[in-house]
Amino acid sequence: MTAATQTLLLAQRALVQFPRNPILLGFSLMPVLIMYLVFGGLFEGVTQLPGFPTDNYFEYLAPTAVLLATVPGIGNAGVALAADFQNGYFHKLLTTPTSVGAVMLGRLIGDCVRLAVQAALVLLLAIALGAHVATGVPGALLMIAMGTLLGIVTFGAISANLAIRTRDAAAVQAIQPMAFMLIFLTSAYQSTDHIDSAVLRTIIELNPAEHVLRPMRELMLSGYDWGEIGTGFLAIAALGMLALPLTARNYRRAYS
């Protein structure tokens, strides 16, 4: 049996779990939808500012909502991993000819499918509220893919590392709100041109999530900006190159 088949079997296991845990499905999507509706209504007036890229704030906010669904949402993979450590199932899997990488990747892929479906639901809500995806279905899929990948290399990696180090699902759950900080410190709610604070603008510019959010917003509002899309994927790749060795190192230190 190849590592790819093992990974898919384990991803399937994660996918079977989700409908059996309706609380997870409901409560991971609910805050995103509420934030989307509340912030969309509250800040609608922002579109009146000169130079604002759209007159429909829900349209501006849709890529943010996708990130809100994918980045904190991937934390569940870490929580599930910690639960597997706690109840011994992780080690049970390692007594089969399955690699650690397949166990972790299987979990992540399963969660990614869940998040992609949830992100698609968010976009459907945006469309129902009058938003329009300029690049159509292919652009929407690219947007969801970018959001999901950003989730994996940021919060997915952080929560997996915490799961490895603490083996405590509650500890992994506790850091979930930190994921929102990663998104709030971007142009998620307001374009950077309209932010007065130079310090905040610098922080936003340094935040890798901003470089993923920008092309996502372009896909939503105007079209394919391949330069921005390339930068977004570069930011994801750079974070991945940090996250993967760190996770492997932590695993070795914890279990050798």
Add this chain to the structure above:
Amino acid sequence: MTNSTPAASAAPRPLDELVRIARTERIATGRRAADAIVLENLTKTYQDGTEAVRGISLRVASGEAFGILGPNGAGKSTTIGMLGTLVKPTAGRARVAGFDVAAEPAAVRRRIGFAMQQAGVDDFATPKELMVLQGRLHGLPKHEANLRAGLLLQVIGLEEEAGRRLATLSGGTKRRVDLAASLMHLPPILFLDEPTEGLDPRSRSGIWDTLDQLRRQLGVTLVLSTHYMEEGDRLCRRIAIIDRGNVVAEGAPAELKASVGRDASLEDVYLHYTGRTFDDTRRAA
């Protein structure tokens, strides 16, 4: 009248069917070796400096039931974890089914089953799903994994629970499911880490009966760690008593007891070789 009675009586019993499958399809024991398991000066020192296992040497013959006995903290789980490729030895070597546990872990894993001290199950799955996944990860085709899961569930008497979520089942039932999952690929060697820890006497006896039956009929080499002396006495042909990471006595339970005195128990054997009772050691731990 229906003809169901003759048909039912002609149907093979689940364990017989598993024995038939094991004879024709079980993975080969491994490289030709007189002993199923060989430990040579096996050592584990954790990163915090804890010397859990201090140079253990042992041999377990094919088809033998071997017990590693000792109080909590003696090094039993670390030893069995190293044999199951879950813990890396820091010195010495161990060969399982002829393969080195550190250098050839994948070959070892294909030939062993491992039931953990803590029943390693996924609470969201059903017993059958868990077992089928375990079988598939060992490379069984889907239909074969389904067939074996059905047979093993019958052997452990859990056909009715096959479709229930594991979260709703008792600790003893989860242990039995974990044990059955460890047997999906019909391994020639089975490791059991404290298989009846925390179970009530009835559940414990049920697991012992199942293990006895499996060992006799499937010819599995059984290595179990336990701190229940009674368990070692009941299941194992030979035992090693471990104290503070060292083997302090090894042999058949009857021989060890006889070496200490008439009517001696394994508890007395432990006291004789370590100068402490099991309870002393437990309290110190």
